[in-house]
Amino acid sequence: MSWKAIGIFDSGVGGLTVLKEIIKSLPQEDTLYLGDTARVPYGTKSPETVTRYAMEITTFLVNRDIKLLIAACNTVSAVSLEALKQRFSLPIVGVIEPGARRAASVTKTGKVGVIGTEGTIRSSAYTKAIKRINPEIEVITRACPLFVPLAEEGWIDNDVARLTAEIYLRGLKNDGVDTLVLGCTHYPILRETIATTMGEGVQLVDSAEETARTVAEILRNSCMIRPPAERGNHHYFVTDVPAGFLKVGNRFLGETLHDVHQVVLEKEGCVAQ
């Protein structure tokens, strides 16, 4: 058993949807969440820059003695996960593999759609992960860069949101996918509009639940899980001032956030391994 916390990070608030599932399935665990709100978004930036940021954040969390790390950001999971695993020796879980596994098990027609940021889609990480599970599945992808700013503006079901979804999803719909992976932690906020646009018979998959299941399995198998009677504490770090994170975060997490601290990652120095 390990009393250490689970570390979890994202470019901003989106990863709180993953944290929410972690807290639901592992309420006994402590968690440390870091949102890189001073440099958000990652989805439009290069793999090199995203990996540099992910390294800094992981160094920060590892220095605070975590037992497992979740990259709750799809872009990081898509472009930086291997680099993180090579550099750090703790278990590291991304959101792509769990999402791919779920999509592969859900599809009946063998046609899966994936939407995400430019960085995630350009990496082909979902396509590769799904095809590793079942090479017969056809994967059709589409970057939807405006979904993140729409979710942050709170325009989740007005005419602009609907029209944007119509333009982005038209091709996927015409291609007849029966499963659509929401490959960005912001997209569940637009779930209703995306579901309506895709129409009945298309199942939406988000990675949060499946990621939580994967984490529980790893902790159990490696005997690092805490006794179920415990109740974990949750701490939050952000790189910009906490105000904006608190405002949007409560909506994402579904409960009130406490204990949010601002940190400067660049001052963190080297990892103590």
Added chain:
Amino acid sequence: MSWKAIGIFDSGVGGLTVLKEIIKSLPQEDTLYLGDTARVPYGTKSPETVTRYAMEITTFLVNRDIKLLIAACNTVSAVSLEALKQRFSLPIVGVIEPGARRAASVTKTGKVGVIGTEGTIRSSAYTKAIKRINPEIEVITRACPLFVPLAEEGWIDNDVARLTAEIYLRGLKNDGVDTLVLGCTHYPILRETIATTMGEGVQLVDSAEETARTVAEILRNSCMIRPPAERGNHHYFVTDVPAGFLKVGNRFLGETLHDVHQVVLEKEGCVAQ
């Protein structure tokens, strides 16, 4: 006379619209441009974080021996200009004052609209600057967070752009402004759609030309201007890989960009003053 270059910076590519005017009116001057593409956008971030970034960039450019600095980013000009002026001893020009001056001289009805990022609008910098020139002018402001991602997605005159403009600008139109300040360097890209939405009789003001005029005046008055027969060189620095900057930058500058280098600001250290 000073042979030193003019430094100019922005959160990303938007400031190239200002650089374009500088090159047009002062073709004899060397310029150093820095786009903080690894941390863009600034408009959604806190004044503290934006000021920290602006300090790092100014340190970088001052270390490369510039004679004058242009903060070509409206958000920086709105929230960080005083802090920069207090810390650094060279002439520093923002884009708010020139834009405000132009708006105040153009309006006939005395009703001026200002659109910009959340950071710029929240600061009330344009309102204060316009009222300093003429306290009688009524200034009506509106943050338009989706205009930047729309411009970057290249959706500048489709239905989504028009509908978004309609929602953001409805209030300003109903209030009867006769002048609208495009208070973000990205917005000139959406000029047509904004103009059509506002209708005839509303004059759009962007700060680029007026900023170039201010810079020429300062260089002339302080005897730092180069002989007009010279032809300047232009160097570019970015914080993310150059590819994305080159792609969008050519459109913003209106000519092909050369000599773009990636730099890491955090490694820059202290300013040599």
